[in-house]
Amino acid sequence: QEGLAPTPMALISQYACKRRTSTDNKNKILTDAFEVLAENYKFSDNKSSCLVFSRAASVLKSLPWTVQSIEATQGLPCLREHTKAVMEEILQFGHSFEVERTLSSERYQTLKLFTSVFGVGPKTAEKWYHRGLRSFRDILAEPSIQLNRMQQSGFLYYGDISRVVTKAEAQALGNIIDEAVRLITSDAVTALTGGFRRGKEYGHDVDFIVTTHEVGKEEFVLRHIIDCFKKQGIVLYCDYQASTFHMSKLPCQSFEAMDYYAKCFLILRLEASQVDGGLTCDEGDNRGWRAVRVDLVSPPMDRYAFALLGWTGSTQFDRDLRRFARFERKMTLDNHTLYDTTKGEFLTARSEEDIFAHLGLEYIEPWQRNA
Numbered sequence: 001q002e003g004l005a006p007t008p009m010a011l012i013s014q015y016a017c018k019r020r021t022s023t024d025n026k027n028k029i030l031t032d033a034f035e036v037l038a039e040n041y042k043f044s045d046n047k048s049s050c051l052v053f054s055r056a057a058s059v060l061k062s063l064p065w066t067v068q069s070i071e072a073t074q075g076l077p078c079l080r081e082h083t084k085a086v087m088e089e090i091l092q093f094g095h096s097f098e099v100e101r102t103l104s105s106e107r108y109q110t111l112k113l114f115t116s117v118f119g120v121g122p123k124t125a126e127k128w129y130h131r132g133l134r135s136f137r138d139i140l141a142e143p144s145i146q147l148n149r150m151q152q153s154g155f156l157y158y159g160d161i162s163r164v165v166t167k168a169e170a171q172a173l174g175n176i177i178d179e180a181v182r183l184i185t186s187d188a189v190t191a192l193t194g195g196f197r198r199g200k201e202y203g204h205d206v207d208f209i210v211t212t213h214e215v216g217k218e219e220f221v222l223r224h225i226i227d228c229f230k231k232q233g234i235v236l237y238c239d240y241q242a243s244t245f246h247m248s249k250l251p252c253q254s255f256e257a258m259d260y261y262a263k264c265f266l267i268l269r270l271e272a273s274q275v276d277g278g279l280t281c282d283e284g285d286n287r288g289w290r291a292v293r294v295d296l297v298s299p300p301m302d303r304y305a306f307a308l309l310g311w312t313g314s315t316q317f318d319r320d321l322r323r324f325a326r327f328e329r330k331m332t333l334d335n336h337t338l339y340d341t342t343k344g345e346f347l348t349a350r351s352e353e354d355i356f357a358h359l360g361l362e363y364i365e366p367w368q369r370n371a
């Protein structure tokens with residue numbers, strides 16, 4: 001039967017938005033190795049090499065079979081010499097010397113540790129590394145370092161927020177948001193997005209879209225939710241960013257997913273009693289609550305589909321959607337709009353399906369976007 005035959009290589013697209021990628025990764029050993037090297041390139045601010053390895057990992061994630069020989073990858077897109085060399089080492093010796101060397105390097109280990117703190121990006125991590133700092137103790141003991149509020153919270157809640165968030169915890173947070181929203185309006189729309197919408201079992205945070213059917217009221221609802229959380233005493237950290245949407249005109253030319261919507265980066269206190277089956281805590285940790293990272297974004301309803309598509313990810317999937325739109329369709333796509341440069345017009349969308357249709361792409365379900 002046709003369904004059992006592997007997809008002919010020529011049909012596997014270089015664009016992640018033309019591939020279906022579930023959470024069931026049959027090539028984890030290879031993709032983990034690629035992602036270590038991609039991250040190491042990111043630490044050196046080498047964007048193009050980072051992208052080469054991220055793309056190669058993404059292609060292998062879409063395969064319904066396990067790569068067992070280099071010959072089997074003949075004709076696959078996005079596999080360059082360097083990525084093939086790493087793959088060859090792993091297939092032959094069980095591990096890659098380059099990856100092992102990276103993993104055991106002081107620089108990689110330190111930058112990995114520093115960037116694991118909420119509020120610390122590759123730039124800051126590199127700055128601290130360059131100054132000879134190697135541990136959290138070094139950083140906290142260095143009098144000339146002024147941590148910002150985000151980083152202070154990052155250290156304060158490090159144990160909790162570096163632990164995975166479960167689906168049950170994400171659902172509990174969804175209930176808390178829905179309850180807060182119900183107090184002011186019956187007009188609101190809330191949706192779980194990010195990795196959990198793609199069907200992931202675990203996440204590093206929980207992402208929600210909150211909006212209203214009435215355009216213009218969405219920011220009010222977001223502020224209300226946060227006020228409500230504050231009254232309940234569950235806000236451990238809150239970085240509210242007002243909308244700058246009115247200032248945006250054409251979709252931005254960058255491939256990165258910055259958007260202009262009102263949003264809020266939070267750390268919330270989640271009670272064990274609120275979670276089905278309780279919290280996932282360390283052994284002996286019986287506080288009865290944990291800190292969780294939560295992102296809320298409030299697009300106006302007429303932009304909902306664009307925001308949902310952008311915030312559902314994965315990052316690689318979205319990056320390739322924008323790249324496909326631009327190079328194959330002469331359209332620019334971002335979290336707010338789709339613009340047809342040939343016709344000189346904006347294309348409206350009420351659903352994600354509409355956006356795929358405008359782009360002439362087959363619809364890819366959220367759980368098939370784990371590129």
Ligand code: TTP
Nearest residue numbers: 194195203204205257259310311312313314315
């Ligand atoms: P993340 O929450 O970083 O990632 P994730 O949910 O895919 O995975 P994890 O389990 O690690 O949380 O981002 C979710 C999506 O949101 C991602 O595709 C990028 C997008 N995003 C924006 O579009 N704009 C923003 O300003 C931010 C912060 C994220």
Ligand code: MN
Nearest residue numbers: 194195205207
């Ligand atoms: Mn997320």
Ligand code: MN
Nearest residue numbers: 195203204205
């Ligand atoms: Mn993440």
Ligand code: MN
Nearest residue numbers: 194205207295
């Ligand atoms: Mn997030």
